[in-house]
Amino acid sequence: MSRERGCNRWLLLAACAHLFFLVPPLRTWAFAVSVVPEGAEDETELPVLQKSEKSGAISKISRELKEIIFVIQSQSNSFHSKRAEDLKRDILKQAADLGKELPTVLLTHQMDGHKGAWTILPLMRHFSVTYGRNSSWIFFCEEDTRIQVVKLLETLGRFDASKEWFLGKALYDEESTIIHHYAFAENPTVFKFPDFAAGWALSIPLVNKLAKKLKNEPLKSDFTIDLKHEIALYIWQKGEGPHLTPVPEFCTDDVNSDKVDHCATTFSNFLPLCGEPVKKEDVFVAVKTCQKFHADRIPVVKQTWEKEAALFEYYSDYADTAIPTIDLGIPNTDRGHCGKTFAILERFLNHSSPRTPWLVIVDDDTLISIFRLRKLLSCYDPNEPVFLGERYGYGLGTGGYSYITGGGGMVFSRTAVQKLLASKCRCYSMDAPDDMVLGMCFSGLGIPITHSPLFHQARPMDYPKGYLSHQIPVSFHKHWNIDPVKVYFTWLAPNAEESVGGKKVGYNREDL
Numbered sequence: 001m002s003r004e005r006g007c008n009r010w011l012l013l014a015a016c017a018h019l020f021f022l023v024p025p026l027r028t029w030a031f032a033v034s035v036v037p038e039g040a041e042d043e044t045e046l047p048v049l050q051k052s053e054k055s056g057a058i059s060k061i062s063r064e065l066k067e068i069i070f071v072i073q074s075q076s077n078s079f080h081s082k083r084a085e086d087l088k089r090d091i092l093k094q095a096a097d098l099g100k101e102l103p104t105v106l107l108t109h110q111m112d113g114h115k116g117a118w119t120i121l122p123l124m125r126h127f128s129v130t131y132g133r134n135s136s137w138i139f140f141c142e143e144d145t146r147i148q149v150v151k152l153l154e155t156l157g158r159f160d161a162s163k164e165w166f167l168g169k170a171l172y173d174e175e176s177t178i179i180h181h182y183a184f185a186e187n188p189t190v191f192k193f194p195d196f197a198a199g200w201a202l203s204i205p206l207v208n209k210l211a212k213k214l215k216n217e218p219l220k221s222d223f224t225i226d227l228k229h230e231i232a233l234y235i236w237q238k239g240e241g242p243h244l245t246p247v248p249e250f251c252t253d254d255v256n257s258d259k260v261d262h263c264a265t266t267f268s269n270f271l272p273l274c275g276e277p278v279k280k281e282d283v284f285v286a287v288k289t290c291q292k293f294h295a296d297r298i299p300v301v302k303q304t305w306e307k308e309a310a311l312f313e314y315y316s317d318y319a320d321t322a323i324p325t326i327d328l329g330i331p332n333t334d335r336g337h338c339g340k341t342f343a344i345l346e347r348f349l350n351h352s353s354p355r356t357p358w359l360v361i362v363d364d365d366t367l368i369s370i371f372r373l374r375k376l377l378s379c380y381d382p383n384e385p386v387f388l389g390e391r392y393g394y395g396l397g398t399g400g401y402s403y404i405t406g407g408g409g410m411v412f413s414r415t416a417v418q419k420l421l422a423s424k425c426r427c428y429s430m431d432a433p434d435d436m437v438l439g440m441c442f443s444g445l446g447i448p449i450t451h452s453p454l455f456h457q458a459r460p461m462d463y464p465k466g467y468l469s470h471q472i473p474v475s476f477h478k479h480w481n482i483d484p485v486k487v488y489f490t491w492l493a494p495n496a497e498e499s500v501g502g503k504k505v506g507y508n509r510e511d512l
Helices: 004-022 038-044 057-065 078-097 121-131 149-156 204-216 227-239 298-303 338-351 370-377 414-422 434-444 484-491
Strands: 068-073 104-107 137-142 145-147 166-168 200-203 250-254 265-267 283-288 311-316 325-327 358-363 366-368 387-389 391-394 401-404 410-413 475-477
Touching: 057 149, 068 078, 068 121, 068 149, 078 104, 078 145, 078 149, 121 204, 137 145, 137 149, 137 204, 200 204, 204 227, 283 338, 283 370, 298 484, 311 338, 338 358, 338 414, 338 434, 358 366, 358 370, 358 414, 366 484, 387 401, 391 434, 401 434, 410 414, 414 434
Parallel strands: 068 104, 068 137, 250 265, 283 311, 283 358, 311 325
Antiparallel strands: 137 200, 145 265, 166 200, 358 410, 366 475, 387 410, 391 401
């Protein structure tokens, strides 16, 4: 790779920072905050819209339509880009039916020249310069958000667009969590952040303010871990900026639900399925482990998801025939595991069946539903270089890269593995952070990272209940302070009409 020595020094610093997110801190930090308390929500949450007067409403709405810039948080993978294009066409069709000028609809993955566009904040200056004079709102949504344009305009029309507004469906942490760096430890419920699936909006005065701040003070955070929380923190600016105003018309109920009559937005998909699930024999699962965890972590895998996989191997620093494990000849390291991961990639390419199109690499404390993963993979073309999982970012404000965080599971198409190993990009050390090295390598090859929110780096209790409520998750990570078997059967095992090993199982998620 070019700039190899510079990249190595950069990654050494990144690896040290990366450890912060893997190990609970020795102490938690409580922030001095001035935000709207839990009991004060009624002052900011406006009532649900009633049916408006029809006469004259359509003409007013059509005049205001061009003042909204729609931004779809899209991805370049063919499956995702098509879904984003479908949503764009639907928005424009609704607008055309009103008989007036069509609005601007942008797809973030098409916004050339903006490294890390998916993190949104680097786009603020562009939004301000291009749309700051003739627009009123920037409305963001995901590819699976469904929008009722007339109701959205009616909803936004309740707010004075000359003021600074940050609107969305509010999420909050019930307890401080590692993925939010234990922020607001004394009372995490006071800080609200938006559920992107429901859509969220910024008024142009706020966009202009953010653009000015970003021009004068470039982004400082090295890591992007949970974008929705980090954007809310940046906008709030320790009390100097607006807090999120909850909007009840921004919804994540299914579009076909009977609860959505008042909703301007809904959510159309929980677990994508594009035809038949891929065959069990089309997915090879590699489990990273080491001798010290053979006795406590491997039994959990065998009690839970191992039976869902047809092809799997355990890779360790010690060959244990009872499991069995395979010693790849790579010494165990306390962190990083880059050498082991690249050895697994080499073995998959050279020793597995060439007809096996998918590789999944997980940790020995990853809890995963192979059954659901097979459904998800039906939407991806293994002939494309696919690298799939939960996306994090490093240094994206200054030209860094995205990566798939390893704990939630990393999914590779065989094509992606072939292209990676054909390059000269390798670990700079055996204990380098494997997920970050892979992110840097794929970035250098021009192969995009594909994000799915159904993969999770942390435990279920580390995420807001409202966020998980519209998901059918594929994975969680870590056994720390939980019963991992119970978590698996509650969140990941085939549920309701499905069964595992001939037995129906179930737990109450509220207990976890």
